[in-house]
Amino acid sequence: MSITAAMVKELREISGAGMMDCKNALTESNGDMEAAVDWLRAKGISKADKKAGRTAAEGLVGVAGEGKKAVVVEVNSETDFVARNDAFQALVRSVTSVAMSTDGSTEAVAAANFPGSDKNVTDAIKDAVGTIGENLAFRRSAALSVDNGVVATYIHNGVSDGLGKLGVLVAIETTGDAAAAAVIGRQIAMHVAAVNPLALTASDVDPAAAEREKAIFIEQARESGKPEEIIAKMVEGRMRKFYEEVVLLSQAFVINPDLSVEAALKEAEKEIGAPAKVVGFVRFALGDGIEKEETDFAAEVAAAVKS
Incomplete structure (x- = not known):
């Protein structure tokens, strides 16, 4: 069967793969578009397997919230260059959206359906390796929620809306004004980003x-x-x-070091109009705890020239 340019174009739009890969896939599958997609998928999985040994310690942290609930996720890539890629950013936003529709736990998000796909999050990210070209990994996620109050969010070193290198959630329980609680909540989230407390209270250490x-x-x-x-x-x-x-509530508040975080929240109750209490926080720093590979850049360049 003759493989036309229109067929190659259609397959490229479906798969996001390169032109020659699409042409080869159509040739191997005798022009059957569905079979060609499967052929490319298999090729993508093969690429993913080859790249799986590389350390993915870059990437993005994503946050999303809707008042009483918020989530934070981390998706890793090998390089910061890919983290600035629109396709990768869209991938992280989709994972964040999935997290909002689940309990936010890493296990639940990994197993949940990826938007617009019949695959779960883990498999969808594995498929993306073939088109993005680096080892990618969904590493972790978390959620906080309150019955009354607000869960504030903060992204540090942001590259786009809700995406950056460090994400923080702070849950404040109160029956008072949610907007006022969100203001102090965001300030406390900024404090958590800067100071990195070990625990909420002494008993939590x-x-x-x-x-x-x-x-x-x-x-x-x-x-x-x-x-x-x-x-x-x-x-x-x-x-x-x-x-x-090391305890969040006891630390000197970075915005006003004359007050502890707990005292600053007490002051904010005047605006909130009711008692307020921090009931939880989560801090995700990109690549935290991942042992990065040390590379010899000169040797890499020399190897690339030889090849």
């Missing part, structure tokens, strides 16, 4: 982390040669300072 700090303080205090009862008081004071530094 990981006991293992607290014990590590305490052991260090004890060792440092003993080097002073003071009696054990004095050492105990020294450690108690330093642990109190530790909690002030």
Whole structure:
């Protein structure tokens, strides 16, 4: 069967693949458009498998909210260049939209249907590897919601609306004015982005982390040669300072360091018109915890020239 330019154009529009790939697919499938799409899909999966070993530590964090509920997602790519690609940004927005329609957990979002597709989010992102050309991965997502109040959002280093390198959600429970609560909520979200607290309250701090700090303080205090009862008081004071530094509500508010975050929220209650309480926060920093590969740029260039 003769493969026409119109057929190649149609397949390119359907698949987003390159012209020669589309022509080869149509040739292999004797002009059958559906079979050609499957052929390209198989080729895309093959490319994805080859790229799967590469570290995807760049990408974007996306946030979305609708008053009482908000979500944050992280989708990774290999390079920051791809993160600025319109197709990749659209992909992340779609994942964020999916997260809003689920409970927001990573497992639920990964398994949910991708918009306009019969695939789930994980498989849709794998398919996108073939057209975008890099290893891509849906890494994680989270959601916060309140019965009364607002979940504020903040994106730092934004590249587009709702997309950036760091995303924060802050849930404030109140029966007062939601718009006023959203203002202080966003300010607290900016604080979380800047300071990166370990926990909301002292009781939420990981006991293992607290014990590590305490052991260090004890060792440092003993080097002073003071009696054990004095050492105990020294450690108690330093642990109190530790909690002030790592617990969100106890931290000095970045917008007004004369107040703690908790005190700043108390001040805001005048505008809100009712008691208000931070009941949760989430902070996603792009690539946080991913061990990036160290590359020799000169060697890469030399290898590219040789090939």
